[in-house]
Amino acid sequence: MKFELPPIIKNPNGEIRKAGFEIEFSGLRPKEVSSIIVKLFGGTVLELDEYETVVKDTKFGTFKIYLDSVYLRKDSDKYIFKGESGGLKELVYTLSELVVPYEVVTPPIPFDQLEEVEKLKEELKKAGALGTSASFLYAFGMHINIETYSFEAKEILDILRSFVLLQDYISETIQVDLTRKLTWFIEPFERDFIEYILNKEYNPTLDQLINDYLIYNPTRNRALDLLPLFCYLKPSLKEELSNQKISPRPAFHYRLPNSKIDEEKWSIAFEFNQWSLVEKVAVNKEKLENLIDEFWEFEETPFWFIKELWVERVREWIKEELS
DSSP: OOOOOOSOOBOTTSSBOEEEEEEEEBSOOHHHHHHHHHHHHOOEEEEEETTEEEEESOSSOOEEEEESOGGGSTTGGGTTTTTOOSHHHHHHHHHHTTTSOEEEEOOOEEGGGTHHHHHHHHHHHHHTOBOGGGOTTOOOOEEEEEEOSOOOHHHHHHHHHHHHHHHHHHHHHTTOOHHHHTSOOOOOOOHHHHHHHTOTTOOOOHHHHHHHHHHHOOSSOSSEEOHHHHHHHSTHHHHHTTTSOOOOOSEEEEEESOOOTTOTTOOHHHHHHHHHHHHHHHHOHHHHHHHHHHHHHHHTSTTTTOHHHHHHHHHHHHHHHHO
16 A cells, blocks of 8 residues: 655655654564664664664664563663662563563654655564554554644644544544553543634634643643644643653654554555545645534534444545545
8 A cells, every 4th residue: 555645745844744653563572673674774773671772873763662661661770670680670571571562663754755664564574573453462553753744823723623523534444453442542532622623713822722732631642642742842841741751843643543563454554544634634724614514513413422423424525525
């Protein structure tokens, strides 16, 4: 499957936009993954320990591979190990590998070279990487950090509006694994917040948009996490949210519930293309306004609470308006 790029492919500086990927899996150790990365993209391997490795100076930048838990990273002493090594730490690592995924984090990759990420996925699959469906214990996912095309409040708001309108449809389209549905993986945006931002009279400044977002979403646990972007645009915000781990970046943090890396039909391009749909609606103001109208009409029906009916309505709207 090919990557379908969003309508706007340049960032605010006029450069080709980029996307970074965070892919969770099991079945391979960082040393094995780093060898694959070097084969594909060059670079130098720096092994921090058995469970964390970086590959520097590749054609795209630095890749990171690690066991994905704050308690199991190289600085974990300050959490549970208190500077001691040996038996306890190794035992925790060994047990954690049963349920905690490894994660490979790519550097930002230009939109016109995204197929390189698909090549990485294929090589990981060939080497034995396991994904979400391999075990009921594997609640694995994938995150995409998509560089924004605008820093203006109106454009960021319209991305958010498009996303909340399409999220249920996308969730059905990508066929979220049962393991993910049964976990606490992502809390949805509250209905009050959705109705608030879909009010056509809502036209906030950037500061107001950030403040309103935080009132309803003082957390990173959303499928579309805007806190990294907001911290980039308003650096003081990071101090206000010091209880959360946030890396400011000029990007939308899109959290997908699936990482079916070992399945033949699964592709990163397919998942990325769902985000492209969000942007396709967001930048076409007439279409976005039309879909907002659909939402308010549906709200007036006796069946507004039945998600499946809204998904079907969106599916028909896409066929009529975007095909």
